[in-house]
Amino acid sequence: MRRTVPRPTTSPSRRRVALLLTAALAAAAVPGLLAPAAASAAPDATAAGAHGTRTAPTLVARATLAADHLAAGPPSGALATPANGRQGPFAGQVVPGFSGVVDAGDGTFWALPDNGFGTKANSGDFLLRLYRVDPAWQTRRGGSGELHLTGHVQLRDPDGHVDFPIQREGTAQRLLTGADLDVESVVRAPDGTFWIGEEFGPFLVHVSATGRVLAPPVPLPGATSPQNPSLGAGEQPTVRASAGFEALGGLRDGRYLYPVLENAYLADPDQSRRVVHEFDTRRGRYTGRTWDYRTDQVGNLVGDAFWVRGHELLVVERDNLDGPAAAVKRVYRVDLRREDADGYLRKELVLDALAIANPDGIGAGDGYGTGDPFRFAVQSFETVVRLRDGRLLLANDTNYPGNAARVPGTPDDTEMVLVELRRTR
Template sequence: MRQKVIVVSLVILLLFLAVLPAQGDGELVLTPLGTYETGIFDGGASEILAHDPETQRLFIVNAEDVSIDILNISDPVSPALVNRIDATEFGGSANSVAVMDGLVAIAIEAENTQDPGSVVFLDIDGNLLNTVEVGALPDMVTFTPDGQKVLVANEGEPSDDYTVDPVGSISIIDISGGAEAATVTTADFTAFDEQIDSLKAAGVRIFGPEATVSQDLEPEYIAVSPDSATAYVSLQEANALAVVDINGGTVSNIVPLGFKDHAAGLQTYSFANLPSLGTTAAGQEITLGGFSGLYFEGFNPANGNLIFVTHPDRGPNAEPVDTDGDGLNERPFPLPDYQAKLIRFEANPATGTAEVIEQIGLTRADGTPITGLPNLEGESGLANADEIPIDLQGSALDYDPFGADMEGIVIAPDGTYWMVDEYRPAIYHFDEAGALIDRFVPEGSNEGGVEVGTEAIPAVFAQRRANRGFEAVAYEDGKLYAFIQSPIDNPDVEGDDNSKASVINRIVEFDTATGTTTAQYAYIIEGGASDKIGDAVSIGNGEILVIERDSAVGTEALKKVFRISLDSATNLNDLDDSVVGPDGTLESLDADGLAEAGIEPVQKTLFVDLVAEGYLAGDKPEGLALIDENRIAVLNDNDFQLLGTFDVETGLLDDNPEPIQPVLGIITLNNALDASNEDGGINLTSWPVKGMYMPDAIATFEANGQTYIISANEGDSRDYDGFSEETTVGEVELDPEAFPNA
């Protein structure tokens, strides 16, 4: 509904501004050039304007004066009044104006607002061409981009006592034969009257006393698709949009806009009834855990629960130790026969619990189970070499050429799974049943005579630090983006010293259709203690969210999600091997060095600080998923609740006095709200409430072949003598836990 505002200034001014180029800080500077005074006091004036670029004229409605000013702004410093058109003979208020190709259209409401209004057509000089009748309270008028039609949003507001409530509608005026021959088609909402219950259930607000759908919906503003075929109409009080078939002259759909969640950021979910993963040779049971990677599948239609997919990494393992005295550490595996697997689980918002609903064992193409054991024997700390696997009594275990230390996971549109692991590093592709389709590894990985996969990744990636290969993966439009966990050790040295000194991580862009590496990008990690990637997820348009972390726990730990953009980053594949290949210089550079070399890293900005949001589940947030535009999910690797030490004589794992639990965290992004206009300032904070969008003005634009709608969300309410939906916070009983200071 439109609210009448008493103007307290002496005159109403039209202000002309010059927009200067962006300054160094990216801000635009607006500089006043000239003003125009309407001379109208204490009334709505200079409310809506339209610009004709051919004549450099402005057409401005003075609502309550029921007049239209025509200004010449060829000299914006000194705008000049050409004419003031008196439109009182056509109705009680001029509400909107539009101009195109020398034709001016003005929306005018009737003296009695509930009666049909009109659209008045003028030529560029203000001469009357035609008047047509439209619906009640025409509030906005616009031309279609092709200039063949004029559309009018007829708000249809009720009388103040709410005894008369006209239907809202959209008038479609065909001017293809000229304004003098204009014809009107009215698209209303009567076809939806029988759908009132389903519309309410979907989230459309229909609440006027005894109102039908067609009476309660009040079209506010119109945006038209670039092809002039579809109109999108804001239904402000209903918190919805109407979709109009312009050529068919009908409303084809009503779309609810939902809610903005202003609640505090984090909701956590504990895992209920985690199953046993297996029993050690000494009889100790180990519980499922060690979750690394996270993918959001959607909502369970039966109960609304959230469904995710994850996987354990390489299964339970203890800290490296030299059990045989040869000077080399071995990696103990308490469950040597552990089979890599997918875990599907549901998170229940009502109970705050998560529960495993499916496990899928991963196998080679021939059905052989894939273990979590290392792949290749080699010189410790160098390329293509893995740790030495043993059991808890120090006995050597066989290597598994296809063994996996799984980290990131995504599901492709065809339902197959793509995963990355830290060993080679490798990119795995599995079918829906968990059978291996292919495994992609660095070039040269098979040269030792053991087949470990298809060589498709640059050879330098084999120089990863042991168990710090691919840690994260994101997927967009057929491309995988695999993130190395820590900088590559380049040049490759036994102690991984070059990796430890570097802040340059790499991202591989992998084409899933061709099975080839199509790009590499440089990523500058924060450095210092924050030296590891946790997980990643695509948010579209070449942007990815990435977890960076340290190894600490508690409130002083570093666990942050960054938003990165690949758009301007240098494709490292285009550079010489002396820079990006084995023994190359890339990893020895810092940010200044990259700039001097002309290498643009991915751009990154802080997206959310997990610790600041209260997510404190251990030291390893290694799962990240996008739920929707407002929410992300985070999952920790709890190392299967193991302490990591054991007695080689007995094969018993040492008890962990403080076992870490797996915790799913769902973080609502910053929709902070300034809830008071009486505290003397702007205080944006989270509140356990939800808000509606309730758009007023909307517009469409097109990018990459896709039409988008942008809205100005004013918010509104109905407040009449005969009906009011307004109340004050003081009249509401607030939950003292949610609002402790109320």
């Protein structure tokens, strides 16, 4: 029998946030980030497991998609910022890494790129899709280590549920583009439909198994980004650009979603706070329940969330650096029933992605961090999925053509890696 997570006692810090958000709707946003704290010390390479055990995260499989791979479709990237020797337009649809992944249950995955090239202004020719991915894993036994894209579903709005102007307004299918939504996270419901977390609103978007929008995008009360289409002249946003629902955990009891803001609310005096919200998919609205997650440093971001069981989430916390400069690429476990004295969720380290054992040399020679230990030192570590056998799947958003973590001057490939949490005692 599944247990219902009890409503936590509202902490003083949470009450302060509620008051601040109300005030922020009528006040100017606080500009800029607070000065970041010194980088937190690297954690032990082993991580805490259940019942006091220790685990040694170990790389067991890896597969990549070439950075310059183009999927079928019209040219894209005409206005993309040139970088690393690449300049658009490109002769098909760029696949700029994955911001969210769903286990399809048959060895393949549904994978979601973001809005394409980073802004509304430069992503109008990028089509929003979910790709079906079939990895030919490289393991200790060999394997090609290639990610194969075997199909996709196109996000589209032929029924006109998206209630603001879109790039392809007036067309029959109303194919959605990166100028319309900045999709960042995804969960599949028991009925096969998908819930998608988005950043321009931020919104939650419900689409069918074939990508058809099923209802108007749901805004988060009190949260508006600078790109929110409802933001009026003279109104101030309450969240930063590109700081919406990068993370989306669920579905608890097949019903509740847990979207997490990537960054702090602009007016929050504690800029290390990242708010976890609860959304009821049956009622189509937020429940009003929230939890506070505190990052290790002010500048760290929440990259993804994954619902493990009854009351536990895995949370990706990362810095915004890559290659040798990267210092924080971590997966924490939080329990919504456990808060510290200040009202923040207690965090337990599950994985330091910069210190993954690689005794079999998987991926060795592919650039920085591919030896032993294996370092997932990409800028945008934005996916964690716990598979049924307990292994963790990690993936990256490449920000094509901008990121070059592995080989300086060469755009990063899209990577999927499987990490086994091996017990050490």
